[in-house]
Amino acid sequence: MERPLTKNIRPDGKPVFIKEYESLGGYQSVKKALKMQPKEVTELVKKSNLKGRGGAGFNTGLKWSFVPMEGEFEHKYLVANGDEMEPGTFKDRLLIEGDPHQLIEGMIVTAFAIQADEGYIFIRGEYAYAADVVAKALAEAYEAGYLGSNIMKTGYKFNLHLHTSVGRYICGEETALLNSLEGKRANPRAKPPFPQVSGLFGQPTIVNNIETLCNIPHIINNGVEWYNGLSLTPGDGGTKLFGASGKVKKPGLWELPFGVTLRELLEDYAGGMQDGLKFKGCLPGGASTDFLVAEHLDIKMDYASVAAAGSRLGTGTMIVLDDKTCPVGMVLNLEHFFAQESCGFCTPCREGLPWTEKILRKIEEGKGEMKDLDILQFHTKFMGPGNTFCALAPGAMAPLQSALKYFREDFELHIKEHKCSWK
Amino acid sequence: MLTAEEIHEIKEEFHLYPYKQAACIEALKVVQKHRRWVSDENVKDLAGLLEMSAEEIDSVATFYNLIYRKPVGKYVILLCDSVSCYIMGYETVLQHLERTLGIKYGETTKDDRFTMLPVPCLGTCDHAPAMMVGKDLYRDLTPEKIDEILNSYK
Numbered sequence: 001m002e003r004p005l006t007k008n009i010r011p012d013g014k015p016v017f018i019k020e021y022e023s024l025g026g027y028q029s030v031k032k033a034l035k036m037q038p039k040e041v042t043e044l045v046k047k048s049n050l051k052g053r054g055g056a057g058f059n060t061g062l063k064w065s066f067v068p069m070e071g072e073f074e075h076k077y078l079v080a081n082g083d084e085m086e087p088g089t090f091k092d093r094l095l096i097e098g099d100p101h102q103l104i105e106g107m108i109v110t111a112f113a114i115q116a117d118e119g120y121i122f123i124r125g126e127y128a129y130a131a132d133v134v135a136k137a138l139a140e141a142y143e144a145g146y147l148g149s150n151i152m153k154t155g156y157k158f159n160l161h162l163h164t165s166v167g168r169y170i171c172g173e174e175t176a177l178l179n180s181l182e183g184k185r186a187n188p189r190a191k192p193p194f195p196q197v198s199g200l201f202g203q204p205t206i207v208n209n210i211e212t213l214c215n216i217p218h219i220i221n222n223g224v225e226w227y228n229g230l231s232l233t234p235g236d237g238g239t240k241l242f243g244a245s246g247k248v249k250k251p252g253l254w255e256l257p258f259g260v261t262l263r264e265l266l267e268d269y270a271g272g273m274q275d276g277l278k279f280k281g282c283l284p285g286g287a288s289t290d291f292l293v294a295e296h297l298d299i300k301m302d303y304a305s306v307a308a309a310g311s312r313l314g315t316g317t318m319i320v321l322d323d324k325t326c327p328v329g330m331v332l333n334l335e336h337f338f339a340q341e342s343c344g345f346c347t348p349c350r351e352g353l354p355w356t357e358k359i360l361r362k363i364e365e366g367k368g369e370m371k372d373l374d375i376l377q378f379h380t381k382f383m384g385p386g387n388t389f390c391a392l393a394p395g396a397m398a399p400l401q402s403a404l405k406y407f408r409e410d411f412e413l414h415i416k417e418h419k420c421s422w423k
Numbered sequence: 424m425l426t427a428e429e430i431h432e433i434k435e436e437f438h439l440y441p442y443k444q445a446a447c448i449e450a451l452k453v454v455q456k457h458r459r460w461v462s463d464e465n466v467k468d469l470a471g472l473l474e475m476s477a478e479e480i481d482s483v484a485t486f487y488n489l490i491y492r493k494p495v496g497k498y499v500i501l502l503c504d505s506v507s508c509y510i511m512g513y514e515t516v517l518q519h520l521e522r523t524l525g526i527k528y529g530e531t532t533k534d535d536r537f538t539m540l541p542v543p544c545l546g547t548c549d550h551a552p553a554m555m556v557g558k559d560l561y562r563d564l565t566p567e568k569i570d571e572i573l574n575s576y577k
Contacts, residue, residue: 074441087505087544125489126501126545128558161439166448167489169543183440183447185486201441245507245548252549287506287544317548325510333509337543343486 002230003255004218005211005239009098015133018140021101027146029220033109034154039069041113041220048219048227049237053091054081054172054209055285055314057303066196067114067204077205078116079181080107080213082123082130083165083172086286087337088319091241092210094253096123096130099214100137104160106213108146109220111158114206119160122177124167131164138162169341173390174207175199176343187345188390211241232259233302240313242301244270246320247277253317259305263297265318277322281406285314287334288395290402291321310402326422327407328414331400332360338396346389352379353396363411366419373411377404425468429453433472444475447483451490460491488542495538496531498576501555505544511551519566523573536576 008016008024016024033041046061067076080103084092096103103121111119121138123131138160141147149157168186170176175189178200199205215238219227228237236258242265243253249271256269266272266279273279281293284301290311292299299309306313321330339353356379359372380401383393404411414420425433436449450473454465461484470477484490491499502520504513520539524532531538537556545553550562561572 084546085543088507088548089544090546090548093546124546126542126555128555129560164452165489166452166487167542168487180448181445183445183449183483185483201445243549245551246510251551283506319506319510319548321510330506330509333504333506337505341543 001257003239004222004230005095005102005214005241006098006255008102009094013094013098015097015137016099016101017137018101018144021099022144025221026101026217027105027144029217030105030108030112030146030152033112033220034152034156038113038115041109044224045113045216045219047224048215049231049235050212050215050219050227051236051303052209053211053215053240053315055086055288055312057313060208060212060215063196063208064110064114064206066194067206068197069115073203075118075201075203076114076116077200077203078107078111078114078119079174079177079200079205079207080119080121080210081172081174081177081207082121082127082210083177084127084210085124085169085172086288086315087334088245088283089243089286089315089317090245091243091253091315091317093127093130094241095210095214096127097133100133101141102214102217103134103210104137104141104146106216107160108151108158109216110206110208110213111160112156114204116206117157117159119158120163120181120200121160122163122165122171122181124171125165126167128164131162134162168343169337170343170390170392173392176390177207178205185343187343190389230257231302232257233300233305235304236302240301240316242269243317244320245317246282247274247322247325248272248320249274256301258302259300261298261300262292262318265301266297266320270320273320273322277324280321280323280325280327282321283314283319283399284311285316285318287319287337288312288391288398289314290398291406293406312398324422326364326420327403327410328360328364329420329422331403332357332364334399335360335396338392342392348383349388349390349393349396352383353393355379356383356396356400363414364420366414366417368411368415370412370415372415373404373408376400380404425454425465425472426457429457430472433469443473447473447475447480448487448490451480451484451487455490459497460494488540494531496535498537498557499555500537500539501542501545502539503543503545503551503553504541507544507548508552513552513564515566516552516554516564516569519569523570537573 051057176186180186195205281291335357339357436446
């Protein structure tokens with residue numbers, strides 16, 4: 001099984017720096033891409049079926065193709081979204097810390113495809129070590145002539161900067177991230193205009209997730225056919241970083257083809273549940289995805305199959321719920337997070353999420369009433385897709401609505417017994 | 424008053440952006456690096472430097488949880504309270520920290536060494552529970568491990 005994204009990453013995770021990276025075949029895709037036409041690069045990535053790894057799963061090449069290629073612009077920007085703050089997600093950290101030049105190489109090729117001249121690597125503030133690694137790698141890449149005003153003496157110009165953030169989950173939303181990069185509060189922007197047309201400082205901008213960008217060198221080097229062949233699912237190109245946390249025997253992160261089953265992930269890779277515990281459910285791709293339960297264990301982990309089961313592949317890193325952890329307590333923890341991280345801009349999210357959290361706390365503390373479940377159910381519609389300014393609140397409703405569906409008797413037990421029986 | 428060093432470091436950031444107001448967050452980070460936190464007076468001084476209103480700067484400063492608008496100790500402990508750490512028992516870690524340090528979230532120890540704050544998911548969920556002390560990440564936390572960690576910060 002080929003593992004292009006993680007092939008260079010050392011078992012101890014210590015970063016691979018430029019000399020070693022070049023000796024492992026690094027920066028070949030830049031040499032190759034700079035000899036192509038920008039539109040050819042975009043077309044190749046479109047055909048590769050690479051989909052955005054930040055959670056949305058949109059075709060990456062298609063996203064790039066919306067950047068205007070005619071006309072004069074002061075700048076065009078490329079931004080790497082390294083704001084990894086989706087609870088339960090720990091994949092981009094590995095890629096940034098373990099193989100920073102793979103990210104930089106992917107960004108140079110992407111920038112060339114959209115003809116961007118300026119770029120930022122946006123990293124969450126808590127990833128202090130990752131930021132140090134990137135700072136060193138950037139300096140090396142400038143020194144070696146892969147970045148700057150005359151890249152590899154081709155006349156192509158791309159300057160890449162590191163930006164370390166100062167907190168808030170909403171910065172992961174691409175338009176909120178752009179406001180944050182502009183030094184403002186990270187409130188999402190109205191779309192349209194889409195960032196591809198009017199993004200950072202009003203200029204055409206592409207924001208891509210770290211893992212997405214790390215795929216680019218391999219597509220350029222090995223071609224579309226090879227890339228699609230990595231996946232077990234037609235239509236989803238490449239491999240995916242899958243992970244598991246919670247009370248499994250071997251929590252971790254694995255690069256695997258799309259289309260492995262949830263059961264394989266849980267049993268073969270995560271080693272099954274810890275002794276004495278049973279699998280109750282999981283959030284397959286971070287906090288803002290719907291629960292899957294035992295009946296879903298044989299579904300394929302790809303965008304369409306997970307969606308057909310009523311959830312989202314999201315970031316591909318699952319959070320496992322066991323039978324000795326209180327599902328109401330878990331959902332309360334999630335809604336506390338979302339209520340706290342609402343940017344406060346639109347009313348349903350700002351007011352609705354704390355309301356949801358309060359009701360859940362009441363139920364968890366044994367003070368709930370049956371009618372509270374109806375109010376929670378109402379909120380899942382009221383803050384569902386289309387009723388709020390951005391995707392934060394609908395994401396927050398995903399684990400709640402699915403918990404009400406699959407674990408309703410556990411909610412009712414709290415209300416009937418006036419306590420949490422898991423404590 | 425901002426120091427000459429702070430002003431110099433902030434002005435260096437201007438080069439990265441098309442106009443200086445865009446360096447607002449960078450400027451707040453510079454002040455915090457030197458003073459641990461950002462005071463009302465610092466906000467007013469930054470307003471002069473960046474040609475923004477103090478209110479505008481404060482609206483940015485108070486939005487971001489890693490910009491501190493109240494004094495903090497020498498080391499800030501950021502304890503992850505998100506879902507994987509919840510399942511893996513961060514509450515035991517929190518109780519141990521509260522007992523050992525004699526402080527709750529948002530408080531600073533009497534010797535001014537530690538301030539403790541909750542933080543959303545630290546992105547190391549396969550090694551939960553996790554926390555940061557200053558810029559350092561600690562994982563697979565147990566009460567014994569915490570004692571050792573705290574003792575290493577003087």
